[in-house]
Amino acid sequence: MSKLIRAAMKLSRLMETARPNPRLPSTFFISPKLFSTEASEPILGSTNDQFLRTPPTGLVYGKLTSITKHTTKSDIINLLEGCNLNLENLKVEYGRSYLPVSMMVEFPSRTVFDAAIRAISRKGRLYNLTKVDKSDWDTHAPYDGKAILLHGIPRNALMDDVERTLSGCLYDSSSVQMFVRPTSQGPIRMALVRFPSQALAMHAYITKNRGFCLNNQITVQILY
Structure with a gap:
C-alpha cells in the first residue's frame, strides 16, 4: 500500500510542475501556428487590390468638324495647346471633291481627350469634337504635306x-x-x-x- 501512496504523490508533483506559470505573459502560450511562415490571405481593399482595379489608359480618337479649307494642322495644335499633340497625331479628312471636311485627332488618353473638349469650350466652340473608333482613324490615308x-x-x-x-x-x-x-x-x-x-x-x-x-x-x- 505504501508503494501505491508514494507513486500517487510522485504523479501529483509531476502534474504541478506541468501547470503554466501565472507570472509569464499570456502570449507565451499562444499556439505556434499563428507564427507560421505561410503567406496570409490578401486583405480586400488593400493598395495592391486598388492598383489592379485601376482602368488601363490607351489611345482615344476624335473627329473635329467645322474646319475650313484654310484650316491647317498647326491651327489645331495651337487650338488644343496643352494636349501634347504633334503633326503625326492629326489627319485631314477630305470629301470627294478634296475639300477638307474634318480633322481626325489621335489623343494619348481619355483624360487628354476631355481636356481638348474643355479647351474648345473655353475658346468659343468654333469646332465640334466627337469621339470616334480607331477604324475611323485608320480609314484616312495621311498625306502629311507630301x-x-x-x-x-x-x-x-x-x-x-x-x-x-x-x-x-x-x-x-x-x-x-x-x-x-x-x-x-x-x-x-x-x-x-x-x-x-x-x-x-x-x-x-x-x-x-x-x-x-x-x-x-x-x-x-x-x-x-
Missing part, C-alpha cells in the same frame, strides 16, 4: 501630258492617279501626285500653280 492635287486637267490629257506639266519636279511617278470629281463648277479632272518630302511638294506647288496642262490652266492644292 502630296499635291492638280485641278482642271483637260479631259483628253494623257499621263505623258501630266508628266510634262510636272517637268522639273522630283516626284514618285508610280503614284500619279487621274480621276474625275464633282465640284461646284461641275465635274473636273484631277491628278494626285506624291512626293518624297514636303519640301519637294511645296516646290511643285510654287512652280506649277496656275500653270498649264495642254491648253487648260490648272491649280495646285497641297494635301495634308
Whole structure:
C-alpha cells in the first residue's frame, strides 16, 4: 500500500510542475501556428487590390468638324495647346471633291481627350469634337504635306501630258492617279501626285500653280 501512496504523490508533483506559470505573459502560450511562415490571405481593399482595379489608359480618337479649307494642322495644335499633340497625331479628312471636311485627332488618353473638349469650350466652340473608333482613324490615308492635287486637267490629257506639266519636279511617278470629281463648277479632272518630302511638294506647288496642262490652266492644292 505504501508503494501505491508514494507513486500517487510522485504523479501529483509531476502534474504541478506541468501547470503554466501565472507570472509569464499570456502570449507565451499562444499556439505556434499563428507564427507560421505561410503567406496570409490578401486583405480586400488593400493598395495592391486598388492598383489592379485601376482602368488601363490607351489611345482615344476624335473627329473635329467645322474646319475650313484654310484650316491647317498647326491651327489645331495651337487650338488644343496643352494636349501634347504633334503633326503625326492629326489627319485631314477630305470629301470627294478634296475639300477638307474634318480633322481626325489621335489623343494619348481619355483624360487628354476631355481636356481638348474643355479647351474648345473655353475658346468659343468654333469646332465640334466627337469621339470616334480607331477604324475611323485608320480609314484616312495621311498625306502629311507630301502630296499635291492638280485641278482642271483637260479631259483628253494623257499621263505623258501630266508628266510634262510636272517637268522639273522630283516626284514618285508610280503614284500619279487621274480621276474625275464633282465640284461646284461641275465635274473636273484631277491628278494626285506624291512626293518624297514636303519640301519637294511645296516646290511643285510654287512652280506649277496656275500653270498649264495642254491648253487648260490648272491649280495646285497641297494635301495634308
